[in-house]
Amino acid sequence: MTPHTALRTRDLTQRLAEAEATIEALLSGQVDAVVDSRSMTPVLLTKAQDALRASEERYRRIVETATEGIWAVDESSQTTFVNGQMARMLGYSAEEMIGIPMPKFVGGAHRSAAEITVQKHRQGESVIEDSTLHRKDGSEIWVRVSAAPIYDSAGKYIGGLAMITDRTQHRAAEEALRRSEEQYRQIVETTSDGIIQLDHTDMIVFANHPAAEMLGYQPSEVVGKPFSLVTVPGETEASQTARQRPLGTSASWDGSLRRRDGAEVVVSMTITPIVGRDADRVGRIAVIRDVTERRKLQAQLMVSDRMASVGTMAAGVAHEINNPLAAVLANLDYIAESLVRLSSGDRAPISYAARDAWICEEIKPSLDDAREAADRVRFIVRDLKMFSRSPSEERTGPVNVKSIMESSLRMAWNEVRHRARLVKNYGHIPDVDANEARLGQVFLNLIVNAAQALPEGRAEDNEIQVSTRLDAERVIIEVRDTGAGIPAENRTRIFDAFFTTKGVGEGTGLGLAICYRIVKDIGGDLTVESEMGVGTTFRVSLPIAKAEATESVATPPVPTAGRRGRILLVDDEVMVIRALTRILSQGNEVVSTLEAKDALARCERGEQFDLILCDLMMPIMTGMELYHELLRVAPEQANRMIFVTGGAFTEKARTFLSETLREHIEKPFSSANLRAIVNRYLN
Amino acid sequence: MAKGDGKKRALHLRLYIAGNAPNSIRAVANAKAICIEHYDDDCVLEIVDMLEQPLRALEDEIIVTPTLLRLQPLPVRRVIGSLNDTGQVLLALGPK
Numbered sequence: 001m002t003p004h005t006a007l008r009t010r011d012l013t014q015r016l017a018e019a020e021a022t023i024e025a026l027l028s029g030q031v032d033a034v035v036d037s038r039s040m041t042p043v044l045l046t047k048a049q050d051a052l053r054a055s056e057e058r059y060r061r062i063v064e065t066a067t068e069g070i071w072a073v074d075e076s077s078q079t080t081f082v083n084g085q086m087a088r089m090l091g092y093s094a095e096e097m098i099g100i101p102m103p104k105f106v107g108g109a110h111r112s113a114a115e116i117t118v119q120k121h122r123q124g125e126s127v128i129e130d131s132t133l134h135r136k137d138g139s140e141i142w143v144r145v146s147a148a149p150i151y152d153s154a155g156k157y158i159g160g161l162a163m164i165t166d167r168t169q170h171r172a173a174e175e176a177l178r179r180s181e182e183q184y185r186q187i188v189e190t191t192s193d194g195i196i197q198l199d200h201t202d203m204i205v206f207a208n209h210p211a212a213e214m215l216g217y218q219p220s221e222v223v224g225k226p227f228s229l230v231t232v233p234g235e236t237e238a239s240q241t242a243r244q245r246p247l248g249t250s251a252s253w254d255g256s257l258r259r260r261d262g263a264e265v266v267v268s269m270t271i272t273p274i275v276g277r278d279a280d281r282v283g284r285i286a287v288i289r290d291v292t293e294r295r296k297l298q299a300q301l302m303v304s305d306r307m308a309s310v311g312t313m314a315a316g317v318a319h320e321i322n323n324p325l326a327a328v329l330a331n332l333d334y335i336a337e338s339l340v341r342l343s344s345g346d347r348a349p350i351s352y353a354a355r356d357a358w359i360c361e362e363i364k365p366s367l368d369d370a371r372e373a374a375d376r377v378r379f380i381v382r383d384l385k386m387f388s389r390s391p392s393e394e395r396t397g398p399v400n401v402k403s404i405m406e407s408s409l410r411m412a413w414n415e416v417r418h419r420a421r422l423v424k425n426y427g428h429i430p431d432v433d434a435n436e437a438r439l440g441q442v443f444l445n446l447i448v449n450a451a452q453a454l455p456e457g458r459a460e461d462n463e464i465q466v467s468t469r470l471d472a473e474r475v476i477i478e479v480r481d482t483g484a485g486i487p488a489e490n491r492t493r494i495f496d497a498f499f500t501t502k503g504v505g506e507g508t509g510l511g512l513a514i515c516y517r518i519v520k521d522i523g524g525d526l527t528v529e530s531e532m533g534v535g536t537t538f539r540v541s542l543p544i545a546k547a548e549a550t551e552s553v554a555t556p557p558v559p560t561a562g563r564r565g566r567i568l569l570v571d572d573e574v575m576v577i578r579a580l581t582r583i584l585s586q587g588n589e590v591v592s593t594l595e596a597k598d599a600l601a602r603c604e605r606g607e608q609f610d611l612i613l614c615d616l617m618m619p620i621m622t623g624m625e626l627y628h629e630l631l632r633v634a635p636e637q638a639n640r641m642i643f644v645t646g647g648a649f650t651e652k653a654r655t656f657l658s659e660t661l662r663e664h665i666e667k668p669f670s671s672a673n674l675r676a677i678v679n680r681y682l683n
Numbered sequence: 684m685a686k687g688d689g690k691k692r693a694l695h696l697r698l699y700i701a702g703n704a705p706n707s708i709r710a711v712a713n714a715k716a717i718c719i720e721h722y723d724d725d726c727v728l729e730i731v732d733m734l735e736q737p738l739r740a741l742e743d744e745i746i747v748t749p750t751l752l753r754l755q756p757l758p759v760r761r762v763i764g765s766l767n768d769t770g771q772v773l774l775a776l777g778p779k
Contacts, residue, residue, distance in 0.1 A: 014758075025763040
């Protein structure tokens with residue numbers, strides 16, 4: 001059968017019916033393939049359909065897997081489409097949302113803004129804004145809406161399409177960040193330590209209130225200023241050193257900062273470099289603590305430790321004083337008895353020449369012995385005075401190590417002598433820059449510790465060796481004992497405050513800690529070496545003084561004869577008055593009084609004196625008060641005053657002497673010394 | 684190929700399909716069911732895959748698949764589609 005014959009066999013109506021059925025089948029999707037009329041080859045419809053379906057599927061997947069919510073509205077803002085993410089965000093199903101106007105979902109505070117957005121859309125604007133949306137369960141979420149208008153092919157507005165991001169978590173993170181910042185700010189502002197942040201050029205970029213207050217500023221007044229505004233010149237060196245430290249390590253030191261009023265505040269400072277993201281040092285943070293009070297306490301503690309040491313030594317010192325004192329008394333008694341015998345005629349009358357010879361032979365040696373013994377008492381009292389100086393007198397200067405060591409040894413002698421032989425090995429050493437009292441405290445502590453490391457008795461078997469030497473521009477002082485040694489586990493802790501191996505009440509545990517502090521303060525070092533069963537050596541290493549010690553006991557040349565003068569003695573101690581009168585009466589007219597008021601009265605009456613020797617400290621009116629009164633009523637007489645002091649200075653007395661520059665003589669003094677000064681004045 | 688070629692049947696059908704496309708599979712199943720249920724299996728059902736024998740399809744002037752031709756009895760009739768609507772198919776094929 002050929003197509004032509006087939007054509008002829010069919011009538012038109014059937015062909016039309018067939019065409020109709022074909023179209024119907026096509027439309028209802030019952031057709032799989034059609035024959036392409038040009039190539040006369042079959043084409044599978046499913047392939048085209050699959051492609052279309054795949055394309056649709058792709059878009060659907062994108063829309064549904066988007067992490068953003070997608071929301072389409074028509075021209076009256078009614079919801080026409082939401083993706084699954086959008087529905088999930090609000091807790092609805094997509095179907096539930098279709099047909100509901102979008103503004104109904106917007107939080108009350110943002111509804112008007114949403115309406116403005118719609119207006120903008122109509123005008124063709126895209127909008128990005130933050131808003132809140134109501135969830136089905138009534139809660140609210142923060143979202144960022146990015147919306148754009150949609151137009152038909154004719155350019156008519158037919159609705160909008162919005163991408164919506166849930167910002168609730170973001171908001172929570174922002175809130176957490178804000179709270180964290182607030183928390184740190186509170187910590188920084190409520191701490192009593194000052195905190196200053198510096199940038200890489202040492203400019204202050206932040207200062208908390210305590211820091212500003214410490215320095216007498218408001219925080220805003222220091223921010224933006226260089227750090228040098230508050231540093232003390234010369235201390236910047238430490239600051240520079242801190243800058244060169246490796247990252248992540250802080251440098252701490254005690255120093256001073258300058259307040260706005262120019263005063264210096266003593267601080268303990270810790271500076272830590274801070275690192276930026278590029279691992280470059282972007283600056284430093286300084287934590288500053290005002291230690292003025294702590295320093296004061298520390299100084300007090302040092303003094304009280306020294307006093308405690310002296311107190312401990314009191315028994316020994318009493319012994320040391322009693323021995324020469326006994327010699328003084330015995331000799332004086334002997335002289336007195338001898339003189340009584342001489343005048344009572346117990347022995348046969350002798351010639352004047354014989355009596356003079358007897359005096360030289362019998363009395364003079366006793367007098368010399370008494371004098372020598374009294375001198376020893378004087379030295380001991382001087383040692384005591386050295387240890388009892390108040391902090392205000394603590395000046396640092398070149399001092400002689402050997403003489404301080406000798407004083408300390410005398411103080412500790414009573415502890416040492418029952419326990420060990422004392423071996424001194426003084427090498428020739430220069431002076432060191434230190435304070436006598438403090439260095440004495442260190443030596444005393446080391447000597448007493450050495451003594452206490454040894455058992456009492458059998459002094460010949462044990463040895464304490466004190467030695468000094470010069471080693472590489474440093475003065476080395478060693479105190480060595482032959483005691484049991486310090487166990488290794490204690491060796492690292494012996495310089496810690498309150499560490500003690502002695503029983504409660506026997507030691508404060510502060511001695512070595514304070515020694516360490518004192519030595520460190522003057523640029524020295526205190527170390528220990530110990531071997532069990534052999535002994536222990538404490539080694540103090542000190543820098544050499546920059547200047548030589550000024551000789552303090554310059555003995556003035558003694559003018560043998562002076563001009564005869566009129567001298568007024570003012571002292572509340574009768575014995576001192578009597579002794580001074582005896583010494584000075586040779587060649588002078590001496591007037592004396594026990595009360596400063598009396599002296600004042602005499603001067604007021606117009607009495608004239610060439611010299612007024614006046615005790616500084618007296619109970620009713622002090623020498624200082626007398627001086628000030630005299631300046632008022634008889635200034636010429638005030639300028640003739642020399643003060644006599646017992647040495648136990650008060651702060652006031654010290655200031656007085658340094659401010660008025662009046663000459664003073666320290667008790668005890670020798671008659672020769674006294675005469676020399678008086679004669680110098682009279683001439 | 685349908686069974687019983689040797690014996691003259693009252694109904695001779697030829698179904699053009701396109702491979703195993705969904706409508707074609709459905710049409711084959713429907714055609715077989717109709718033969719069995721409505722013609723007591725007393726018919727010849729020839730199935731031609733247009734993708735394998737395009738020339739035969741051309742000869743029969745097939746332009747879409749699935750297309751069912753009723754070759755006997757004459758005149759030749761065509762039913763287009765997946766043959767889901769059994770009533771319409773029976774109407775086209777005529778009574779037994």
